Amino acid sequence: MVINKNTTMKKTFRHFMEILINLSNGALLSIWMGATFGFAIFYWLMAHYMPEHGPTIIAHSTSSWEAFGNSLYFSIITATSTGYGDIVPIGFSKFLASIQSIISLSTFAILITKLVSRNQDVALQQVQRLTSEESLHNLFEEFFLIRKDCDRFMQEIDEHNIMSAQHWNDLLMAYERFQAFFSEVPSFYTEAVHFYSIDSRREKVLIEAVRRTLHRMTLLLQTMDRRTVDWKTHEDHMKKFLELLETTKRTFVHWQENIPEERSGSLKEIEESIQKLQSFTSN
Structure with a gap:
């Protein structure tokens, strides 16, 4: 009892x-x-x-x-x-004072705890926002470097009709870097992950950066074909290129699912660029 x-x-x-x-x-x-x-x-x-x-x-x-x-x-x-x-x-006032102390201190403690917790949440969101913006900046920079690498490869091919072993390795690494950074794109639309959602201005820059990078890869493959650099028989390259295509298509689907419907049309050119890359495997 x-x-x-x-x-x-x-x-x-x-x-x-x-x-x-x-x-x-x-x-x-x-x-x-x-x-x-x-x-x-x-x-x-x-x-x-x-x-x-x-x-x-x-x-x-x-x-x-x-x-x-x-x-x-x-x-x-x-x-x-x-x-x-x-x-x-x-x-009897001792009893009243005891009851008041319990009620007042409990209420005050809960109030202070909630205020501190709220400030912590705000601070956490600010840190997450700054981290996300830094990640986005790094992504822009990495895409730019990949495009510069492609320009370097095309210059060598145009001048010598060949790619050195070092440049083949650099190209494979560029494919890896693109996959790693492009896979992060859909997360910028998910506030639950970053406490941050990309704004329309940065989104335009992001879409353009991805489009230009994919287009530069397309130009590189076209240059290889024009200069008869047989990249399709290069086993390591073909393997990485197919991995890149698979990752790019999968990530693009997630991007389409997360981007606001009214802005989904802005991804049309990226979809076309992916299809152009895909077409090289069927030629």
Whole structure:
């Protein structure tokens, strides 16, 4: 029986705390102020009608206004757990002061915790936003470097009708880099991941960067075909190129799913660029 009673009390207390936690900051502050003012009235009435149970000094005040002022003062220092010691509860007022301390400190603690938690969430979102913007900047820079690599490869092919072993390795690495960074694109549309959603201005730059990079890869393959560089029989290259195509097509589908419907038409040129790359495998 005692166990059931304790369990019931714990559930009641837990339910009460859940109610407090779910209240707004304004409601919590109102409860704290209301409790402080309400207990001040209790102390004042007790000092007036039962002086032997009222806090000291209050019962000996010369006027009702002075008595209420002292009661409010005692209630405030009790609610804030200051306790200067100039007014001391006696008799039944000890019980009231204890109850007030529990209610006021619990309410105040929950209010402070929620304020700190909110500030932490805001700070976390700001950090995530800055991190996402930095990632986006790195992505732009990496796509630019890949295009510069393609230009370097095309220049060598035009001049010597051949690609050196080092440049073949660099090209394979460029394919790897493109896959790694292009795979991040859909995540910039998912706030649950980054607490950040790409704005329309940066989106235009992103789409153009991807389009130009895919177009530069297409030009590179066309240059290889024109200069009879047999890239299709280069086993490592063909393997990486097919991996790039698969990753690019899969990521593009995710991009289409995440981009707002009213802006999905802006991906048309990228889709066409992917189809051009795909066409090289069927020739």
